[in-house]
Amino acid sequence: MHRIKSFREYIEKLKALGEVKEIEEEVNWNLEMGAIIRWCNENGAPAPLFNNIKGVEKGFRALGAPAGVSRQKDLYLSRYALSIGLSPKATGKEIIEALIDGYDRKPVDPIIVPNAPCKENILVGEEVDLYKLPVPFAHDGDGGRYINTWGTIIVQSPDKKWTNWSIARIMIFDKKTMVGMVAGGQHLGKIRKMWADLGKEVPFALAFGTEPMIPLVAGSTLVSEGMNEADYISGYYGEPIELIKAETNDILVPASSEIVLEGILSTSETAMEGPMGEYSGYLIKQSKSEKPIYHVIAMTYRDNPIYPIVVAGAPIDDDHPVMGIGACAEILSALRKHKIPATMAWMPFESACTWLVITIPKNWKEMLNCNINELMKKIGDAIYSCKGSFLSPKIIVVNDDIDPTDTSQVVWAFASRNHQSKEIYFRPESRVIGLITYLNEEEKKVFKTTACIYNCLLPEDMKYEDYPITSSFKGVFPKQVQESAMDKLAKAGFLE
Numbered sequence: 001m002h003r004i005k006s007f008r009e010y011i012e013k014l015k016a017l018g019e020v021k022e023i024e025e026e027v028n029w030n031l032e033m034g035a036i037i038r039w040c041n042e043n044g045a046p047a048p049l050f051n052n053i054k055g056v057e058k059g060f061r062a063l064g065a066p067a068g069v070s071r072q073k074d075l076y077l078s079r080y081a082l083s084i085g086l087s088p089k090a091t092g093k094e095i096i097e098a099l100i101d102g103y104d105r106k107p108v109d110p111i112i113v114p115n116a117p118c119k120e121n122i123l124v125g126e127e128v129d130l131y132k133l134p135v136p137f138a139h140d141g142d143g144g145r146y147i148n149t150w151g152t153i154i155v156q157s158p159d160k161k162w163t164n165w166s167i168a169r170i171m172i173f174d175k176k177t178m179v180g181m182v183a184g185g186q187h188l189g190k191i192r193k194m195w196a197d198l199g200k201e202v203p204f205a206l207a208f209g210t211e212p213m214i215p216l217v218a219g220s221t222l223v224s225e226g227m228n229e230a231d232y233i234s235g236y237y238g239e240p241i242e243l244i245k246a247e248t249n250d251i252l253v254p255a256s257s258e259i260v261l262e263g264i265l266s267t268s269e270t271a272m273e274g275p276m277g278e279y280s281g282y283l284i285k286q287s288k289s290e291k292p293i294y295h296v297i298a299m300t301y302r303d304n305p306i307y308p309i310v311v312a313g314a315p316i317d318d319d320h321p322v323m324g325i326g327a328c329a330e331i332l333s334a335l336r337k338h339k340i341p342a343t344m345a346w347m348p349f350e351s352a353c354t355w356l357v358i359t360i361p362k363n364w365k366e367m368l369n370c371n372i373n374e375l376m377k378k379i380g381d382a383i384y385s386c387k388g389s390f391l392s393p394k395i396i397v398v399n400d401d402i403d404p405t406d407t408s409q410v411v412w413a414f415a416s417r418n419h420q421s422k423e424i425y426f427r428p429e430s431r432v433i434g435l436i437t438y439l440n441e442e443e444k445k446v447f448k449t450t451a452c453i454y455n456c457l458l459p460e461d462m463k464y465e466d467y468p469i470t471s472s473f474k475g476v477f478p479k480q481v482q483e484s485a486m487d488k489l490a491k492a493g494f495l496e
Contacts, residue, residue, distance in 0.1 A: 001237065003078075003085050003088065003213075003237045004083065004085070004212055005168075005211050005256055006256045007210060007211065007256065007258055008258075008306065010082065010212040011027075011049065011063060013124040014046075014047060016056070017088055018117065018387040019047060019070060019072070019075065019078060019079060020049055020063070021045075021046040021048060021049065022048075022049045022051055022193055023048050023049065023050050023127040024051050024052055025052065026052045026053070026054050027050050027053055027054065027132055028053075028054045029054060029055065029145075031136075031137055031139075031396075033050060033053070033064065033136040033138070033139035033309070033311075034136050034139055034393045036048055036064065037064030037136075037138075037309060037310075037311040038311050038313055038317075038336060040065050040068065041068050041221070041311070041313070041317040041318070042063050043071065044071025046070075047063055047064055047066055047079070048063070048064045049062075049063050049064075049306075050063075050064070050134065050142050052411075056132070056133075057132060059303070060132065060305060061134070061304065061305070061306045061443065062136075062306065062307045062308070063160060063306055063308050063309065064213075064310075064311065065310070065311075065318055066079065066150060066212070066213075066308045066309075066310070066318060067080055067150075067227070067310075067321055068317060068321075069321065069349065071491055072078075073385075073495075074089045075088055075148075077091070077092060077095060077307055078109060079212075079321075080095060080216065080321050080322075080325060081094075081095055081210035082191070082212070083216050084207040084213050084216065085098075085144050085213070085236075086238070087097060091405065091451055092344075092346060092405035093405070094329055095325060096325065096329050096344065096345065097324070098255060099326070099329035100329050100333045101167045102236035102283060102355050103236060105232050105235035105238060106235055107231035107232070107235040107242060108234040108235065108238065110239070110240050110241045110242070110243045111242050111243070112240050112243055112244065112245070113243070113244050114244075114496060115244070115254050116244045116256070116257075117302045117303070118244070118249075118253070118255065118257040118259070118260055118300055118301065118490070119300050119304050120301070121300060121301050121302070122230075122247060122298070122299075122300045122389075123299040123300070124248070124297065124298045124399070125298075125321075127299075127313075128175065128296050128297065128298065128299045130147060130172050130174075130175055130176065130178070130261075130296060130299075131172070131175055133147065133259065134307055134309075135172060136309060136311070138276075138277065138311045139277035139283055139311070139313070141274060141275065141285065142275065142276050142277060143171060143274045143276060143281070144171040144273075145171065145287050146169055146170065146172075146204060146276055147165075147167060147170055147171065147172050148167070148170035148178075148180065148463065149167075149169065149171075149216055149309055149310040149312065150167070150208070150309060151167070151208040151259075151308070152163070152165045152166070152167060152206070152208075152210060152218040153167065153168060153170075153188060153205075153249075154206070154251050155191045155192070155203070155204050156203070156250075156255060157191055157194050158189070158198055162227075162252075163228050163230065163251075163252070164188060164191055165214065165217070165218040165228075165229035165230065166186065166218050166219070167464060168180055168181045168182065168186070168188060169181050169217060170185070170206070171236055171273050171276070171277055171279075173293065176295065176296050177295060177296065177298075178270070178293070178294040178296060179270070179271040179273045179292070179293055180291055180292065180317055181291055182291065184263070187225060188393050190225070192265060196267035196268075200266045200267070200326070200432075201265065201266055202264065202266075202460060203249035203250070203262075203263075203264060203265075204251070204262070204263060204264065204265045204294065205246050205249070205251045205260055206255045206260065206262075207254050207257040207259070207260050208260070208261075208305075208307055208308055209257060209258025209259060209305065209306050209307060209308055210258075210260040211254065211256045213236075213438050214219075214309075215322070216325075217233055217326070218324020219319070219323060219330075219386075220325070221323075221327045221330050221387040221388035221463070222326040222329060225387075229402045232448045241254065242254070242255040242303055243255055243379065246262045247262060247300060248262045248263070248297055248298045249262060251423045257302075258301060258306050258307065258308075259299070259300070259301040259302070259305050259307060260298075260300045260301070260303040261296050261298070262298040262299070263294055263295045263297045263298065264295045264297070265292060265294045266292055266296070267292070268293070269292070270291055270292055271291065271480050272288055272289070272290060272291075273289065273290070273291035274287050274288035274289060275288050275293075276312070277311070277312055277313045277413050278312050278313075279312040279313070279315075279317060279319035279320060279323070279352060279353075279435070280352050280435040280437065281313060281315060281352050281485070283313075283421065284437070292447055301441070306324050312366075314352075315350050316349040316350065317354050320347075320349040320352060321355055323347075323353055323388075323391060324346070324353040325347075325416055327347065327353070327387075327388025327389075327391055327392075328345040328388070330386050330387065330388045331345045331356070331358075331382075331386045331389065332344065332345040334385055334386050335382045335383070336377070336380070336414050337382075338378060338385075339368075340360075340375075340382055340384035341361055341364065341367050341368070341377060342359065342360060343359045343400040344357075344359040344392070344400065344405075344461070345358050346367070346404035347392055348404070348407045350405075351394075353391045353392060354391065354393050354436060356383070356389075356392035356394070356395045356396070357395075357397075357402075357404035357410055358379060358383075358396070358397045358398070358404075359398055359399065359400035359404055360375075360398070360399060360400060361399070362399050362400070362458065362467055363464060364457070365460070368424075371460065372457070372460045373425075375397075376455060379395070379397060379453065380395075380451075383395065383429070384427065384430060384451075389430070389431065389451075390431040390432055392451075393432050393449050393450075393452070394451070394452060395451065395452070395454065396413075396414055396454045397453060397454065397455055398410070398413045398456040399456075399458055401475075412457055414454065417432070417456040417458065418454045418455060420490050424452065424453070424455070425455065426453075427451045428450045429448050429450060429454070430449060430450060431447060432447055432451070433447070436449075467483070
């Protein structure tokens with residue numbers, strides 16, 4: 001396992017893989033940057049590094065699609081895998097298992113450093129100007145320029161026992177003010193309420209361009225309420241995270257940051273925010289509403305800083321691996337704690353993470369000594385004990401001869417193994433994210449819907465020895481024949 005300790009080191013590693021390409025020609029922040037990043041996401045292309053942005057001070061650069069998927073052979077999840085210290089060829093299962101293993105490791109105390117490159121430039125008070133950053137107007141129809149799509153919001157509980165790192169969308173309001181989504185049920189919203197109950201405003205920091213694992217953890221449900229994301233990451237690697245004190249408050253920020261904003265998240269002031277093209281794949285015009293104000297009172301950054309951008313939208317973009325993989329690690333860990341022998345959990349990115357696929361061994365009946373109804377209840381109870389379950393109101397349970405990371409196999413299994421008249425189990429009043437377009441207004445308001453579990457296991461009354469064999473390359477050919485065939489294909493140039 002190799003920890004990448006800075007955003008710049010990460011970019012160099014991606015360049016070596018052909019996963020970053022630099023754009024030297026001037027690019028307009030008004031829609032053009034967004035269009036380029038979306039095309040790269042939708043085509044599995046390298047992450048674009050913009051070196052010349054219209055109207056932006058020379059030296060300020062931007063990287064789009066920092067965690068997108070790749071079209072290169074064996075590198076589909078390379079950006080995520082590298083970010084958590086794995087080989088760029090790591091599979092979805094290897095990534096999930098590594099994240100689950102991280103739960104069992106002991107946190108390591110951070111190192112507080114006296115200085116770091118993120119302090120090379122310090123602007124305070126009237127010097128602050130958010131428009132110095134290469135923030136795009138990303139989608140035609142957005143409510144404004146969204147400054148935070150891949151930055152880590154850092155807040156502390158008033159007693160300083162809980163430091164939360166998270167990602168939520170934030171829009172520029174004016175040169176020193178931002179407005180953003182602060183959901184009451186999310187950790188950011190809960191900490192804001194703690195301060196509001198004391199009649200105080202919330203000190204915050206917002207760090208862009210950190211070491212790459214930080215936004216993956218901050219943007220997921222890997223870490224439960226009251227736990228610190230920094231503790232999980234330090235335990236995962238078995239070494240401390242380097243932090244540095246903010247200029248204007250007591251918050252500690254990642255020393256590796258390219259750019260840091262500091263200030264106050266108001267507990268009383270609001271402004272109109274939205275709409276925004278979201279990871280669910282839609283820009284919903286009616287979604288604008290009053291959201292909390294962020295007052296920025298300091299801005300620090302490295303020389304020639306690199307600002308990360310995610311342009312959310314129709315699958316697949318960076319949000320889908322980050323939210324989906326993190327949630328699946330949380331859910332698979334919970335299934336195992338509930339003594340369910342699940343072998344994998346995966347949210348197909350093409351579904352915008354609204355499907356959750358769980359794989360179970362074919363001999364589950366012998367392992368669990370229960371019937372199918374009892375199994376589905378056990379699975380539902382375990383999954384809906386997890387925060388990550390709110391992403392996916394549709395759960396597909398299938399035997400583990402299916403690779404859930406291969407969406408074509410999932411579609412085939414769903415079509416051929418679920419009996420539409422009886423093999424669906426409903427769970428009313430289940431938590432759900434409000435961005436799913438088919439929800440009615442009441443469901444969106446209360447963040448609840450009827451979830452369902454689709455049983456795609458082979459028939460319960462079928463004997464194990466009678467299970468059908470998958471008629472595929474790996475299913476009906478001996479391993480020796482597979483290897484011989486692959487060797488001949490490689491020699492003939494089929495694998496290039």
